[in-house]
Amino acid sequence: MAEPSAQHTMNASEMAAAIAQGTATSEQLVRACLQRIHERDSVVKAWAFLDPGRAIQQAQKADKHQAGGGDLGPLHGVPVGLKDIIDTRDMPTECGSDHFRGRRPANDATVVSLLRAAGAVILGKTITTEFALTGQRGTTNPHDAKRTPGGSSSGSAAAVADHMVPLAIGSQTGGSVLRPASYCGVYGYKPTYGRISRKGVFIISRPLDHLGVYGNSLRDLAMIADSLMVFDPADFDMQAPCGAALLDALNETLSSAPLKLAFVKGPPWALAEDHLEPVMQTYLRGLGERAQEVELGGIFDRALDAHSTVMDVSLWHNLSSYYLDHRDHLMVETQERVEAGRDISAESYVEATELVGSLNHAVDQLLGHHDAMITASATGEAPLGLKSTGNAAFQRMWTLMGVPTLSLPLMTGPNGMPIGVQLIGRRGGDADLFRVAKKLLGETD
Amino acid sequence: MAEPSAQHTMNASEMAAAIAQGTATSEQLVRACLQRIHERDSVVKAWAFLDPGRAIQQAQKADKHQAGGGDLGPLHGVPVGLKDIIDTRDMPTECGSDHFRGRRPANDATVVSLLRAAGAVILGKTITTEFALTGQRGTTNPHDAKRTPGGSSSGSAAAVADHMVPLAIGSQTGGSVLRPASYCGVYGYKPTYGRISRKGVFIISRPLDHLGVYGNSLRDLAMIADSLMVFDPADFDMQAPCGAALLDALNETLSSAPLKLAFVKGPPWALAEDHLEPVMQTYLRGLGERAQEVELGGIFDRALDAHSTVMDVSLWHNLSSYYLDHRDHLMVETQERVEAGRDISAESYVEATELVGSLNHAVDQLLGHHDAMITASATGEAPLGLKSTGNAAFQRMWTLMGVPTLSLPLMTGPNGMPIGVQLIGRRGGDADLFRVAKKLLGETD
Numbered sequence: 001m002a003e004p005s006a007q008h009t010m011n012a013s014e015m016a017a018a019i020a021q022g023t024a025t026s027e028q029l030v031r032a033c034l035q036r037i038h039e040r041d042s043v044v045k046a047w048a049f050l051d052p053g054r055a056i057q058q059a060q061k062a063d064k065h066q067a068g069g070g071d072l073g074p075l076h077g078v079p080v081g082l083k084d085i086i087d088t089r090d091m092p093t094e095c096g097s098d099h100f101r102g103r104r105p106a107n108d109a110t111v112v113s114l115l116r117a118a119g120a121v122i123l124g125k126t127i128t129t130e131f132a133l134t135g136q137r138g139t140t141n142p143h144d145a146k147r148t149p150g151g152s153s154s155g156s157a158a159a160v161a162d163h164m165v166p167l168a169i170g171s172q173t174g175g176s177v178l179r180p181a182s183y184c185g186v187y188g189y190k191p192t193y194g195r196i197s198r199k200g201v202f203i204i205s206r207p208l209d210h211l212g213v214y215g216n217s218l219r220d221l222a223m224i225a226d227s228l229m230v231f232d233p234a235d236f237d238m239q240a241p242c243g244a245a246l247l248d249a250l251n252e253t254l255s256s257a258p259l260k261l262a263f264v265k266g267p268p269w270a271l272a273e274d275h276l277e278p279v280m281q282t283y284l285r286g287l288g289e290r291a292q293e294v295e296l297g298g299i300f301d302r303a304l305d306a307h308s309t310v311m312d313v314s315l316w317h318n319l320s321s322y323y324l325d326h327r328d329h330l331m332v333e334t335q336e337r338v339e340a341g342r343d344i345s346a347e348s349y350v351e352a353t354e355l356v357g358s359l360n361h362a363v364d365q366l367l368g369h370h371d372a373m374i375t376a377s378a379t380g381e382a383p384l385g386l387k388s389t390g391n392a393a394f395q396r397m398w399t400l401m402g403v404p405t406l407s408l409p410l411m412t413g414p415n416g417m418p419i420g421v422q423l424i425g426r427r428g429g430d431a432d433l434f435r436v437a438k439k440l441l442g443e444t445d
Numbered sequence: 446m447a448e449p450s451a452q453h454t455m456n457a458s459e460m461a462a463a464i465a466q467g468t469a470t471s472e473q474l475v476r477a478c479l480q481r482i483h484e485r486d487s488v489v490k491a492w493a494f495l496d497p498g499r500a501i502q503q504a505q506k507a508d509k510h511q512a513g514g515g516d517l518g519p520l521h522g523v524p525v526g527l528k529d530i531i532d533t534r535d536m537p538t539e540c541g542s543d544h545f546r547g548r549r550p551a552n553d554a555t556v557v558s559l560l561r562a563a564g565a566v567i568l569g570k571t572i573t574t575e576f577a578l579t580g581q582r583g584t585t586n587p588h589d590a591k592r593t594p595g596g597s598s599s600g601s602a603a604a605v606a607d608h609m610v611p612l613a614i615g616s617q618t619g620g621s622v623l624r625p626a627s628y629c630g631v632y633g634y635k636p637t638y639g640r641i642s643r644k645g646v647f648i649i650s651r652p653l654d655h656l657g658v659y660g661n662s663l664r665d666l667a668m669i670a671d672s673l674m675v676f677d678p679a680d681f682d683m684q685a686p687c688g689a690a691l692l693d694a695l696n697e698t699l700s701s702a703p704l705k706l707a708f709v710k711g712p713p714w715a716l717a718e719d720h721l722e723p724v725m726q727t728y729l730r731g732l733g734e735r736a737q738e739v740e741l742g743g744i745f746d747r748a749l750d751a752h753s754t755v756m757d758v759s760l761w762h763n764l765s766s767y768y769l770d771h772r773d774h775l776m777v778e779t780q781e782r783v784e785a786g787r788d789i790s791a792e793s794y795v796e797a798t799e800l801v802g803s804l805n806h807a808v809d810q811l812l813g814h815h816d817a818m819i820t821a822s823a824t825g826e827a828p829l830g831l832k833s834t835g836n837a838a839f840q841r842m843w844t845l846m847g848v849p850t851l852s853l854p855l856m857t858g859p860n861g862m863p864i865g866v867q868l869i870g871r872r873g874g875d876a877d878l879f880r881v882a883k884k885l886l887g888e889t890d
Contacts, residue, residue: 236802
């Protein structure tokens with residue numbers, strides 16, 4: 001059990017266990033997190049909205065429920081941060097946009113209801129770039145305040161990395177869950193497309209938007225994701241069943257067969273920083289025969305362009321009304337992103353979307369011979385400066401394909417900044433991906 | 446057991462049973478069908494390709510297999526007709542187009558492999574309009590040669606209606622399976638989207654193309670569909686599982702609860718012929734309390750336009766290369782269809798496709814209170830003349846939504862021509878739809 005002064009450093013599984021065993025109360029842990037935020041947020045700037053009184057009230061209610069002998073959900077008493085594009089009925093939801101300043105949704109998003117049902121305490125809302133795009137809102141990297149934490153889930157990744165909260169939800173349309181995980185040195189997970197409801201979440205692209213999660217261990221990701229991966233008919237792009245029983249997968253005895261990973265470079269590596277190749281090669285040498293470089297077929301050369309086409313069209317479709325009616329409310333970065341999709345033909349869009357099935361088919365073939373694909377989670381360390389959130393190239397094609405991806409904080413760059421190892425599975429193969437990650441961590445930790 | 450001279454009038458279930466029981470051979474039945482075609486096809490013009498010798502060879506092989514004590518597939522020895530957009534390695538596949546005159550595919554389409562595996566005899570290829578669009582290729586309605594059989598699966602529906610073959614496969618992108626079923630007075634079934642592989646089938650619209658089946662009884666449809674609804678990773682729009690166990694559903698004891706059908710008129714009825722309303726009302730009166738008129742919500746007012754947008758975009762996407770390179774090979778009707786999608790924006794296309802989820806959600810809500818929807822299968826009787834294949838308005842929104850539909854030949858128009866009763870279920874609810882149809886036939890036959 002951590003000392004009270006260090007309770008905020010406990011990960012979510014430790015917090016849940018301590019509460020369940022009575023060695024800590026939810027109120028103590030929530031107060032520890034709030035204290036950490038109080039001390040650090042003037043530098044990190046991870047939080048868009050925080051109401052300490054309301055958070056403590058929720059924790060006290062959880063403790064009272066437990067004292068009364070009530071059943072405990074898997075996240076009972078554990079604080080969680082929410083990217084500020086996720087509607088909450090008791091806190092504002094501003095989507096990082098002046099346009100939504102002070103907006104108070106009437107209802108919780110489905111994921112918020114699921115978190116509450118699992119016993120979680122909603123600690124507050126984390127800073128997002130404007131509309132989850134590229135317009136930065138001031139969050140800094142906890143490891144170096146002169147560097148970006150990445151985006152668009154800037155506050156969620158930074159808050160978990162800085163141990164302000166053990167769990168947070170982010171979203172990914174380009175590379176917005178995994179890239180910040182890589183830059184901030186936390187665990188990040190984007191499930192298969194259509195597995196977490198986006199009802200009550202600000203939508204910028206129905207075919208690309210995914211919710212994802214951050215934590216400080218693989219088990220933490222599984223714990224929160226199992227609570228969130230539930231079919232919701234109100235998100236029209238979900239298909240039952242959605243659950244992947246990730247904790248069950250982690251609790252299984254590992255097979256003794258050696259890991260067989262496909263190191264895939266593919267088109268994104270042309271955009272890597274110079275320092276990435278030696279860092280990755282060092283890591284891969286540690287894996288020995290377990291990782292073998294595999295060429296992705298020529299079809300993948302079209303994946304980044306296809307992602308851009310779908311994203312640009314989606315942004316115009318979903319954001320043009322703001323752009324046309326209140327352009328002056330939008331950051332210049334956002335205006336530029338929205339404009340890009342204005343004149344794209346349906347023909348180009350269909351060509352891009354029809355590539356998705358072919359790419360997934362190619363991955364299915366590849367993963368007939370390998371347990372998962374492995375690569376870096378970003379083009380390099382978090383870049384210096386807060387103007388840009390960095391390059392999403394290492395996520396975009398996996399987002400387009402809707403395959404599950406994990407970022408594990410296992411590498412370090414030349415400036416001492418973290419770089420994630422990215423594991424990629426096949427669509428629907430989320431549990432298998434967690435099995436691979438457990439094995440990788442067990443074998444290389 | 447039918448007299449040899451009338452063996453061609455047996456339906457598929459009767460043929461399969463007679464072969465299995467040894468009261469008829471596949472060769473006898475195939476010869477009976479070929480004889481019927483020989484007598485009638487100069488009027489009906491249902492067949493694009495027929496090789497009697499090859500059909501008889503297949504039948505003899507089936508009989509020999511049976512004589513040797515081999516296992517019998519569910520369609521053992523039963524002849525089947527294939528719309529001529531479905532690739533066959535041993536017959537030409539011309540897609541109703543001069544452009545493909547004499548084309549010989551190297552491989553069977555997946556559905557052809559599945560039919561052969563189920564023991565079926567591929568009798569021949571049935572006439573399709575050009576590229577399964579609206580350019581007629583001369584097939585007539587077996588009930589009145591001055592009328593269209595409908596299209597685009599003209600030959601498949603006409604051949605089954607004329608008892609030239611007990612089963613045939615068609616395809617539907619607008620209303621091409623159900624409308625010909627209605628006009629020709631046969632049973633027709635279009636499964637939920639993504640349940641029958643289109644690998645090796647000429648694609649005109651990935652989001653809209655469905656394969657479907659024709660027969661002369663509900664059980665016949667179930668029998669052939671069960672053999673075809675199998676996951677195939679080569680059709681990138683399929684998702685496992687695909688099977689619906691339709692025969693099992695028909696073999697269950699019916700529940701005693703009275704049917705509760707929602708009679709839906711919705712936007713297509715504005716396009717109905719004057720004679721349809723009284724014919725439908727007479728049929729509905731026979732159902733009494735079992736059918737109640739239900740208003741579809743305002744969202745359905747956009748469904749027909751949305752279908753047009755998706756279809757037009759798809760046609761340009763898939764057919765523009767033929768149009769641009771060999772326009773003179775295309776029928777004028779086809780040229781006009783292809784041109785329509787040339788200048789549609791991605792924005793319009795996305796708006797149309799995003800409506801699909803909302804429409805399905807509305808249907809799911811409605812079918813929480815009703816067993817199925819019921820309406821007519823076409824705007825009226827088969828129209829006079831062979832220039833037009835009739836109006837697809839009564840199918841187009843269900844095709845867009847990908848919900849399962851059945852046409853049952855239960856009504857007759859003022860000129861004595863058949864009109865189908867259409868049953869519509871929820872996406873994935875194919876077995877339930879067959880249960881409803883069985884009950885409806887039992888109660889009203």
